[in-house]
Amino acid sequence: MEAFGKPGIPPTWASSAKDWIGTALGRSRVWYTLGRGIVNEVYWPATGRPQMRDLGFIVAKRGFWAEVKRVNRYRLEATPLFPTVRVVHEGEEYRLTLELVPDPQRDVLLIGYTLEGEGFRLYPLLAPHLGGTGYGNTAWVKEGALLAATGSEALALLGPFLRGSAGYVGFSDGWQDFAQNGAMTWTFARAADGNVALMGELEGKKGVMALAFATTPEGALTLGRSALGEGLETIQEKASATWSEIASPQFPGEDEELLREAQVSYHVLKVHEDRTYPGALVASLSVPWGNTRDDPGGYHLVWSRDLVEVAFAYLALGQFAETRGILTYLAAVQAEDGHWAQNFYPDGRAYWQGVQMDEAALPVLLALKFRELGQLSPNGPLRQMVRRAVGFLAREGPVSPQDRWEESPGLSPFTLAVSVAALSGAALYGFLQGEEAEYALSLADCWNVRIEEWGYVKGSGLDRAVGVEGHYVRLSPSGPLGPRGRVQVANRAGVAVDVAELLGLEFLWLVRLGLRRPQDPRIVSTLALVDRHLRVDLPTGIFYRRYPEDGYGEHGDGSAFDGTGQGRAWPLLTGERGMYALLSGEDPCPYLRSMARGTGRGRLIPEQVWDADPIPEKGLLPGRPTGSAQPLLWAHAEYLKLYTAYHQRTGPVERLGRVMERYERGSSPQVRHWRREVPVLRLSPTERLLVECRKPFRLHLGWEGWKDPEDVEAEPLPFGLYGVLLDLEDHSEVNFTFFYPDENRWEGRDYQVRRG
Known part of the structure; x- marks a missing residue:
């Protein structure tokens, strides 16, 4: 059944207040960020292409539910130059531990989870922004996976899902379901061409999810299933090896x-x-x-x-x-x-x-x-x-x-x-x-x-x-x-x-x-x-x-x-x-x-x-x-x-x-470069004047108030410039104006430079 509320509220990204950032190195082209203890923007296949707003979690039991990012009580365990990150959320009668492991061989982020607390269940909330925007995404639930796509960009979130739901943000998304009904009651199969979101209910309290990216939904499913088949521990070892191979500097200092x-x-x-x-x-x-x-x-x-x-x-x-x-x-x-x-x-x-x-x-x-x-x-x-x-x-x-x-x-x-x-x-x-x-x-x-x-x-x-x-x-x-x-x-x-x-x-x-x-x-x-x-x-x-x-x-x-x-x-x-x-x-x-x-x-x-x-x-x-x-x-x-x-x-x-x-040494200029936007008003006795322009010109000039006027054609200078080099010698003042032959026009403005 199609979700209601199309196309959803205007989309936004996640807060830029990041806790951590990570990637696997290797062949993988996935970069992830953490904020408020959850995954937010994930970039693929290049660092200039964010593909989702965030992947958060609701923990719930009968008569109680909480979104962990809003509770905002967590501990971050992150080590520089190491791919694995652990986040521990603690709230009223529950503890949620997340372990993030990027796959160095596939465009996949593995997320291990452990939920402690009597009667609690875990509900991932995924907000895709495929194509670098929250507009025009389509989300659906299929074969125990949460999927989204737009054009030639797709993602899949795989795990031991009991059920899932696709919705439009602000109307039929999973958070709205809990806010209105106190539990997951909606199981919409699809939300097309809008600002969409996905939610699923996970079986059990311990497991692994795979967030995969590819040019097709089928490709994302294949990558995610392959990573899950290899296992979190094995991929973690491979990811650690890729980071250990980089030539990290030995930083001096004891502070x-x-x-x-x-x-x-x-x-x-x-x-x-x-x-x-x-x-x-x-x-x-x-x-x-x-x-x-x-x-x-x-x-x-x-x-x-x-x-x-x-x-x-x-x-x-x-x-x-x-x-x-x-x-x-x-x-x-x-x-x-x-x-x-x-x-x-x-x-x-x-x-x-x-x-x-x-x-x-x-x-x-x-x-x-x-x-x-x-x-x-x-x-x-x-x-x-x-x-x-x-x-x-x-x-x-x-x-x-x-x-x-x-x-x-x-x-x-x-x-x-x-x-x-x-x-x-x-x-x-x-x-x-x-x-x-x-x-x-x-x-x-x-x-x-x-x-x-x-x-x-x-x-x-x-x-x-x-x-x-x-x-x-x-x-x-x-x-x-x-x-x-x-x-x-x-x-x-x-x-x-x-x-x-x-x-x-x-x-x-x-x-x-x-x-x-x-x-x-x-x-x-x-x-x-x-x-x-x-x-x-x-x-x-x-x-x-x-x-x-x-x-x-x-x-x-x-x-x-x-x-x-x-x-x-x-x-x-x-x-x-x-x-x-x-x-x-x-x-x-x-x-x-x-x-x-x-x-x-x-x-x-x-x-x-x-x-x-x-x-x-x-x-x-x-x-x-x-x-x-x-x-x-x-x-x-x-x-x-x-x-x-x-x-x-x-x-x-x-x-x-x-x-x-x-x-x-105090290198003194021998030439003053005159340009219209930074004109020279006065020269020292030892300096010459180079009148410059970015296009061909003829300089009409005179001395001490336009005496002895003459025309001088500008010579080509390096880098596509044109100029006339003047030596004032015994003159106290030069006056000049520009004529542009290619345009057959005078500039219509006079300039003056004095010596001494």
């Missing part, structure tokens, strides 16, 4: 708390590795605030920035094979013009359409560091990836359409730092030759010396309140006026902030990459403001907010982010602050310890921690994870990089020796 977090962090990185697309790691096997939305993207997407952060963590640990795999994957998914999509599925399909300059610069830094460590030839197959990415930076920079938080356009110290290091390093490490190398170095020198012009303010109200001369801002608009004006805040409708008040930790990357010294007074004064305005001291430690008026996070009442909200504190920023502490001679351990303590049950590091008064009914406790992504790979990578640098007494793994040497 048990910090060491444990390093082991968990490495486990998180290894679990996130995709096997369908080697080298791809999604940002998180989670959907931020997923229990309030049906987001088809979530964080199960690849960001080149986050992926490079992970690769640098692998490099810090001496894991060269993993790093090489990430580099070759990045080369495979790079766009023809040299950039990477804002984010993309593991197969390379773009998702969001934004552009961030740092996401083109960071893969270059990774390749250069690999070269510095003797693991890569500048003439090898990855040279083209580096050259294309550098070309994109050279053509499109220095203004980024989005900052590293994917929100606002402008000039950011973080983006500028990684761009300067990428441009100069590509030449210094031999990936560029001849005119391209000379041009990249010239451009990097120019951008480096202009960082303060673009992003350092003096004498603001913030400065006067603390008694410092000035500070770096996290972002400033392009144009001739420098860091002035106001910037619209994302996720805060109608809120704009004066540029001088836009604090952030982006400037710390100037030190991390060796472009500025830790003791530079400008760095020190900015840090004083950041520690005063963005630092949050919580019961679990020291954390930092991204910037003032941030809107990405829960609302003040604890309700989920819904496009607006209030930004919370980020543990990964604690790691960035800790790296500066290491470089400046401070003790970084308080920052490491904060990251280790601002975690959930399984010590997974979240994107954000709650930084307000507790709201226990919503699971929001000061210094503990919010509903944002958990775990966040970037945060775990930052922990590993800081942990390793501290114990090995090394500098930041991202730092390139030749780049640092060049800018420690």
